């Protein structure tokens with residue numbers, strides 16, 4: 050613990066809103082109780098998650114060192130949660146509703162990054178901040194310092210309402226119906242700690258968008274989304290929202306469905322409260338893997354869900370805050386510091402020209418622009434944060450936004466200040482061009498810090514960023530506008546489903562070794578508020594993923610029709626030819642001796658591993674039959690996607706079911722050679738050998754993937770529409786990944802050569 | 806005023822002379838072998854994509870070590886995270902000794918890594934304990950001087966307080982007239 054712990058508590062007395070202060074005091078007490086073993090570790094884990102204090106890789110005290118999994122010599126103290134070492138540092142997630150920050154808050158973030166973390170503050174894909182390597186006992190000091198500037202970590206993690214995100218252009222965009230920022234602000238504070246949000250079985254993510262057609266709010270991929278709309282009623286213009294529910298990414302993505310086409314703004318809070326009450330009451334509690342609201346909407350259908358929500362809405366006891374909070378919030382509209390202006394002369398300054406082209410956008414208000422500050426992989430140093438605070442104070446009325454693309458957006462910049470702003474940003478290395486372009490790669494934390502990471506998403510993201518930056522001047526304009534997003538696993542925190550080219554981490558066994566791979570996901574759409582989700586087409590070794598980007602983009606440039614967007618291009622040419630082009634990246638992979646680098650991940654020279662599994666078992670056997678079966682399953686799931694793309698949802702869904710069976714048969718025959726092709730026999734053998742024994746259980750999601758198989762088998766012969774076929778295909782893909790993982794578990798990594 | 810959480814950064818002499826990304830592998834080996842006595846090393850953070858940033862960090866429970874590039878200056882850094890007993894001067898000595906030990910270990914892996922024998926920085930990584938004020942300097946300077954006289958065996962050095970900007974952490978850069986030996990510093 051820091052020496053200043055008591056000093057901060059004393060110094061900030063009276064400067065922290067009462068409710069937030071009481072929360073921190075309570076957390077501090079709970080830390081003390083847990084240290085004395087007076088509260089259960091499970092209870093403490095949920096408590097700390099609800100305060101934004103999350104676990105980090107290796108906090109179970111185990112770490113693979115490239116040769117073997119070893120125990121880290123942490124002191125023997127009570128745990129922070131089941132299997133979570135007390136002294137293992139963790140991550141603190143800091144909520145930033147709608148990404149809105151002021152200079153003072155940026156400065157505090159800088160101080161905390163410097164004093165408690167590794168000097169870096171990280172902007173996430175949900176407009177939050179994350180600080181890594183935080184010691185649990187320092188948590189209360191950080192929370193107090195944040196609370197003193199109006200920021201909370203409350204409910205940033207855990208089964209709670211997560212950060213309320215919103216389009217960073219809200220209030221200055223020419224496409225929007227109206228500025229959604231005040232409503233996002235009101236919702237965030239209304240729901241925080243609200244009794245109707247206390248019973249959730251899983252997290253709940255809200256998002257706001259100012260319009261339906263652009264990407265910025267991504268409402269379609271949220272548990273609840275609000276799209277601003279204006280209607281004329283009785284000759285008056287009325288503000289309201291289209292509200293959508295049950296969207297989400299994660300392993301099984303869903304597009305949100307419409308709860309109501311229009312609810313006046315005064316109805317936003319009560320209707321949301323009703324949604325929360327319904328979700329809290331009827332959402333799944335025991336099985337975490339089916340507990341998001343999307344599963345309840347699936348189970349009931351949107352009509353029944355809507356009926357229930359509106360019925361509950363009528364029963365709610367009226368709350369004056371439903372309208373008071375809106376009035377307060379509506380007063381917070383931003384405005385300019387300086388008079389409107391005109392763009393300066395560029396005078397051959399190519400850096401300025403490129404930056405204006407990529408990062409600067411006209412506002413709706415004439416004479417003003419927004420300027421994007423691109424951050425490499427969402428990272429910014431403490432010194433840069435302080436400089437940014439000064440810059441924001443110099444050019445604006447002291448407001449800035451974080452974005453879901455892990456950048457900042459400075460708004461209300463007078464056009465006449467653009468060159469000066471660029472110069473100030475450049476002086477602190479914050480003037481990289483190419484915001485929201487192909488070089489602006491988004492990546493989740495992945496294996497760097499996330500406990501669930503399979504491959505190094507930040508490593509790959511960084512590598513792609515470097516390579517694309519180096520050749521950015523030669524890149525075709527069509528390529529420049531692509532979005533690349535990388536997740537370290539199927540959970541999709543990097544939003545790979547909605548990228549033009551998405552990646553998520555998987556592992557494969559090659560030449561007897563585990564090798565980090567990335568599934569390539571095509572067909573996603575960033576536009577239209579994340580209007581459609583992609584599907585995986587092929588997994589390639591992590592170190593070959595940049596080559597895959599080259600192949601895909603070259604093919605696109607050569608074969609696209611005039612002005613054809615990437616999403617439309619993939620739809621037209623189909624995923625088959627692209628997969629064929631990528632197939633050679635998986636062929637004739639060199640052995641470990643010839644190319645050891647292939648067997649480690651980006652930025653991590655250790656021989657790759659997915660943890661401690663497989664240790665001590667023999668490996669390197671001939672596994673031809675398994676590889677054959679699993680290869681067929683992968684082909685089938687790919688074909689299922691092609692059928693769906695071609696408009697044949699029924700065949701897509703049926704083929705996905707065949708892929709399930711093929712993969713199940715593949716793993717069953719590892720133990721039982723004589724398994725037949727009879728679906729019932731495959732399922733029965735799988736159940737007995739892999740389900741009942743829990744051999745197939747995933748360390749984090751338990752029986753989830755096996756249950757996908759059973760559900761597909763139980764539903765054989767069902768009718769598919771595009772939505773249900775898409776889900777079945779996505780589930781089949783995840784089941785195949787789980788088969789790979791199970792197989793890896795059955796086969797150990799061979800001993801690496803002696804260290805040189 | 807009890808000063809805690811010292812950061813010591815020994816400056817690189819001239820150009821870095823090595824690919825900083827290569828340090829990642831060495832730090833991983835340190836974690837595997839738990840190379841630093843009294844410090845549980847946990848992980849390696851590679852932050853080279855951030856300009857003038859923390860570089861490559863070996864993250865520990867009690868302390869972190871880094872090949873650091875803050876302010877655009879390369880150096881080998883040690884950052885004390887837990888509370889240490891003893892006097893302020895003792896904690897200055899400990900910070901410098903641990904940075905020197907880590908530097909020597911890095912030089913074993915990278916003989917091309919040349920460190921300055923006449924300059925280094927000390928920062929106190931806690932704004933509440935040591936705000937960046939003249940009052941802190943008045944307490945810190947004698948402790949630093951006492952520690953340095955002991956380590957260097959002479960008083961032939963200068964302290965230069967960093968930027969007086971109150972938002973920054975308190976820090977000084979030390980320059981010595983006579984070159985010092987890393988090994989002697991490490992032995993403290």
Ligand code: SF4
Pocket residue numbers: 493494495496499500501502503506536537538539540541542543
């Ligand atoms: S996508 Fe996976 S690896 Fe990335 S942050 Fe989410 S859970 Fe972790």
